[in-house]
Amino acid sequence: MNFQPARGFVLAASPYAEADKIVQLYTLQWGRVRALVKGARKPKSRLSPALDLFNESGFSLHKGRSGDLYVLSQAKVLDTHPELKKDLPAITALQVLADILIQAIHDAEPHPDIYGLVRRTLAALEAKAGDPELILAAFTVKFLDLSGYPLELDACAECGTSLEKKKIHLIPHRGGALCGDCCASGPERLKVSPAGLEVLKKMRTLPMEKIHILKLKPPFLREIFLTMLEYLERTIEKRLKTVEYYLRISSKF
Amino acid sequence: MAEYPPSLERLLHELEKLPGVGPRSAQRLAFHMLKQPLEAAKALSAALLDARTRLHPCRDCFNLTEETLCRICAQATRDRASLLVVEDPSDVAAFERTREYHGLYHVLGGTLSPLEGRGPQDLTLDALVSRVQKDGGFKEVIVATDPTVEGDSTGLYIQQLLKGMPVHGEPGRTIKVSRLARGLPSGGDVEYADETTLLKALEGRREI
Numbered sequence: 001m002n003f004q005p006a007r008g009f010v011l012a013a014s015p016y017a018e019a020d021k022i023v024q025l026y027t028l029q030w031g032r033v034r035a036l037v038k039g040a041r042k043p044k045s046r047l048s049p050a051l052d053l054f055n056e057s058g059f060s061l062h063k064g065r066s067g068d069l070y071v072l073s074q075a076k077v078l079d080t081h082p083e084l085k086k087d088l089p090a091i092t093a094l095q096v097l098a099d100i101l102i103q104a105i106h107d108a109e110p111h112p113d114i115y116g117l118v119r120r121t122l123a124a125l126e127a128k129a130g131d132p133e134l135i136l137a138a139f140t141v142k143f144l145d146l147s148g149y150p151l152e153l154d155a156c157a158e159c160g161t162s163l164e165k166k167k168i169h170l171i172p173h174r175g176g177a178l179c180g181d182c183c184a185s186g187p188e189r190l191k192v193s194p195a196g197l198e199v200l201k202k203m204r205t206l207p208m209e210k211i212h213i214l215k216l217k218p219p220f221l222r223e224i225f226l227t228m229l230e231y232l233e234r235t236i237e238k239r240l241k242t243v244e245y246y247l248r249i250s251s252k253f
Numbered sequence: 254m255a256e257y258p259p260s261l262e263r264l265l266h267e268l269e270k271l272p273g274v275g276p277r278s279a280q281r282l283a284f285h286m287l288k289q290p291l292e293a294a295k296a297l298s299a300a301l302l303d304a305r306t307r308l309h310p311c312r313d314c315f316n317l318t319e320e321t322l323c324r325i326c327a328q329a330t331r332d333r334a335s336l337l338v339v340e341d342p343s344d345v346a347a348f349e350r351t352r353e354y355h356g357l358y359h360v361l362g363g364t365l366s367p368l369e370g371r372g373p374q375d376l377t378l379d380a381l382v383s384r385v386q387k388d389g390g391f392k393e394v395i396v397a398t399d400p401t402v403e404g405d406s407t408g409l410y411i412q413q414l415l416k417g418m419p420v421h422g423e424p425g426r427t428i429k430v431s432r433l434a435r436g437l438p439s440g441g442d443v444e445y446a447d448e449t450t451l452l453k454a455l456e457g458r459r460e461i
Contacts, residue, residue, distance in 0.1 A: 012368050013401070017273035043438045049447040053402040080449050088409040091402055095367050102368070245367035253413050 003060045003073065006030060009118060011098045013051045015041060023051055023072065026101050026118065031109045035061055035070040050075035054094055054122060068108065083126045092249045093125060093132035099242040100232065104147065113146045120208040130212035133225040138203040138211045140228040145204065149235050151176030153201050158182040168192050170227065172234035188234065190227050199224055313384065315360040315377050317342045325358060332356040334392040338381065338411060340364055340399065359384065364403040365410055373410065382414050385428065389421030393429040400435050408432050
């Protein structure tokens with residue numbers, strides 16, 4: 001059997017058959033893959049500690065008999081990010097991040113830049129380098145850039161004129177920010193203020209470890225965060241399952 | 254065109270709906286059943302129908318029962334100061350097999366799992382809060398969900414819901430919310446344990 005080493009994060013795990021699990025992994029070498037883990041639900045399984053959300057491990061995988069499903073036979077845990085799993089808001093932010101990766105990445109193709117971005121995002125969340133909403137919004141801007149959907153933020157994506165002192169809207173599938181003349185109406189418009197546009201530009205250029213220097217008031221940050229998630233949803237044409245839950249948890253606790 | 258006669262196709266189709274049963278397993282199960290005497294098939298279908306029609310959630314704890322209250326909630330000898338919160342009815346059976354826990358149970362019906370679209374409204378959390386409030390006799394609520402991120406977040410959610418709730422008849426005392434210990438399994442080998450398990454085992458150590 002041809003075993004292949006891979007380094008990756010666990011995005012989700014669900015029970016399968018009597019004592020097994022099927023996990024979704026985001027790997028450095030092969031992008032997003034699904035793998036069967038035999039016996040992972042048994043208390044004495046040596047693989048189960050590697051299968052918690054966003055645990056980063058070195059895996060040994062081989063192609064299974066059916067389609068695109070791999071079989072995971074060994075795992076060496078590299079980082080469990082324990083600080084990220086101590087409180088409910090932090091866990092919920094992790095679940096939103098996992099949801100973005102599951103919904104937006106379909107192919108089993110390596111994206112080392114995105115893998116690196118995920119690592120830096122986890123490090124920022126773990127270091128509490130800013131509000132989780134700030135870190136997730138910055139992740140979304142950078143993720144869109146690396147995924148081939150960069151937002152035009154410096155000038156109108158259609159007519160190229162300056163966006164200064166103009167009404168601005170973000171429109172997925174039309175390149176990013178558009179001036180009021182180019183998008184007079186339409187349900188796909190996401191309104192963004194000039195201050196919001198400046199924040200998005202800074203989120204793009206600032207490295208993740210310095211994103212905390214952006215100090216935004218909570219309602220403004222929430223607006224930016226939700227706008228970016230909606231932009232992403234419309235770009236990938238899929239709903240994120242975790243956003244409603246995130247809002248419910250963050251309002252309750 | 255269908256490979257098998259319509260009745261067999263229908264059986265395979267129904268079996269494939271079961272969790273963890275794919276086309277091959279469905280085929281294996283179906284052919285096994287067809288080799289059995291007709292009485293065995295009748296007994297299986299009768300048992301399935303009987304269980305499905307008779308069983309329903311217990312009024313208080315949501316364990317499966319044929320009566321209004323399950324066998325455990327109806328037992329007068331149970332310790333009514335302790336409430337163990339589990340994911341599924343099968344977890345109740347697992348704890349009962351220990352013969353060491355004598356308190357009551359509450360079955361959540363799963364864990365909070367937003368990635369699978371399961372939120373607080375899909376679990377029996379409201380019923381848990383109202384049970385703890387109304388009953389008033391509980392001194393400790395033990396969260397016994399799986400040691401996963403979903404299990405932990407469900408535990409943290411319950412902790413927040415029950416935070417500061419008073420123990421009736423004991424002014425100033427609030428209900429203790431605890432989580433099952435995590436660490437080495439019985440018969441396990443320390444040498445082969447991973448760092449997370451060892452760390453949890455160290456955190457949860459106790460005096461001997």
